[in-house]
Amino acid sequence: MNNMVSGGKKTARPRASEVSPEISVVIPVFNEQENVDLLFRRLLKTMDAIKKVYEVIVIDDGSSDNTPRMLRDWFRKRSDVLRIITFNGNYGQYVAILAGFERVRGNIIVTMDADLQNLPEEIPNLLNKIKEGYDLVGGYRAMRHDNWFRTKASKIVNILRAKMTGIETKDHGCMLRAYKRIIVDEVVKTRETSTFITALAQKFAGNPIDIPVTHAERKAGGSKYNFYKLVRITFDLMTGFSLGPLHVFTMLGMIISALSGIYFFVELFKRFVSNHHGYGLRFAFVFLLLSVIILGIGLLGEYLGRAYFAVCEHPRFVIREILEKRSTKKQ
Ligand code: UDP
Ligand code: MG
Numbered sequence: 001m002n003n004m005v006s007g008g009k010k011t012a013r014p015r016a017s018e019v020s021p022e023i024s025v026v027i028p029v030f031n032e033q034e035n036v037d038l039l040f041r042r043l044l045k046t047m048d049a050i051k052k053v054y055e056v057i058v059i060d061d062g063s064s065d066n067t068p069r070m071l072r073d074w075f076r077k078r079s080d081v082l083r084i085i086t087f088n089g090n091y092g093q094y095v096a097i098l099a100g101f102e103r104v105r106g107n108i109i110v111t112m113d114a115d116l117q118n119l120p121e122e123i124p125n126l127l128n129k130i131k132e133g134y135d136l137v138g139g140y141r142a143m144r145h146d147n148w149f150r151t152k153a154s155k156i157v158n159i160l161r162a163k164m165t166g167i168e169t170k171d172h173g174c175m176l177r178a179y180k181r182i183i184v185d186e187v188v189k190t191r192e193t194s195t196f197i198t199a200l201a202q203k204f205a206g207n208p209i210d211i212p213v214t215h216a217e218r219k220a221g222g223s224k225y226n227f228y229k230l231v232r233i234t235f236d237l238m239t240g241f242s243l244g245p246l247h248v249f250t251m252l253g254m255i256i257s258a259l260s261g262i263y264f265f266v267e268l269f270k271r272f273v274s275n276h277h278g279y280g281l282r283f284a285f286v287f288l289l290l291s292v293i294i295l296g297i298g299l300l301g302e303y304l305g306r307a308y309f310a311v312c313e314h315p316r317f318v319i320r321e322i323l324e325k326r327s328t329k330k331q
Pocket of ligand 2: 113115117218223
């Protein structure tokens with residue numbers, strides 16, 4: 001049992017489940033058996049040293065390795081601060097964070113990854129910024145340790161996102177962030193289906209700041225994002241926050257119609273004036289047009305899909321079990 005010294009007297013540290021915690025740390029976890037132990041050792045050490053009442057909400061996003069067992073073990077050891085939410089499947093990192101957001105009890109919320117690419121030891125820096133009066137502290141990875149493609153692609157997406165959505169956050173992919181409770185509550189209220197939490201939070205923040213954070217190499221396990229997931233998430237971000245893609249599409253459609261009009265008249269002219277026949281260019285033109293139509297249908301589908309889910313109010317995730325101090329609820 002950890003003890004806290006206050007006013008010269010040794011007093012038992014209030015448990016998160018007894019007193020409303022001041023800080024909630026939210027961590028999504030998916031197949032991170034190689035990292036769980038070190039993560040908790042470093043995180044709990046840092047948080048204990050802050051000497052504030054805190055809780056750590058871990059969301060197991062349908063792990064199929066040893067992670068669930070390890071989380072249970074840790075819960076047994078530190079049920080004073082840990083709360084474990086277990087999904088019945090893999091719903092994605094952002095949905096997992098949302099499930100955590102729905103249950104936070106603290107006034108300040110910190111999010112971070114479980115793979116130790118974010119350093120738990122840097123949490124106090126974020127908390128200090130909140131104390132200074134900022135309502136959202138976004139970490140940005142000053143020196144990124146991902147492969148060349150990820151780093152470059154992420155830079156481009158960050159620039160595009162800023163231009164298209166007008167949301168200015170330096171590095172939306174960095175999850176080492178701190179939020180005042182009011183922002184987290186607003187994010188939860190949106191009932192988004194495919195959510196980009198960093199961008200949403202930025203939208204609701206009145207006084208945000210970006211600070212540089214360390215980005216360590218992933219020491220164990222692999223990234224849970226493959227190329228497909230990365231493209232999906234980028235598309236979500238673009239369509240979720242602006243009608244920009246639709247506008248681009250409309251503009252493209254107009255330009256192509258104009259060009260095809262000109263092309264049509266050139267062909268007419270060639271036919272009647274120089275009596276020339278040729279098909280290659282026309283085929284290329286048809287293919288181009290077809291591709292644009294397909295793109296357009298896909299894009300419309302994106303927006304329709306969002307509207308559909310919003311109307312249906314499908315649950316965004318299903319929880320199998322919650323481990324927390326007062327009671328262990330089965331759902
Ligand atoms: N994660 C998750 N569900 C997923 C994918 C990832 O909960 O479907 C968690 C993962 O365990 C980690 C965080 O989200 O804590 C970031 O994932 P990862 O490190 O694979 O992403 P990257 O650093 O490559 O962007
Ligand atoms: Mg990572």
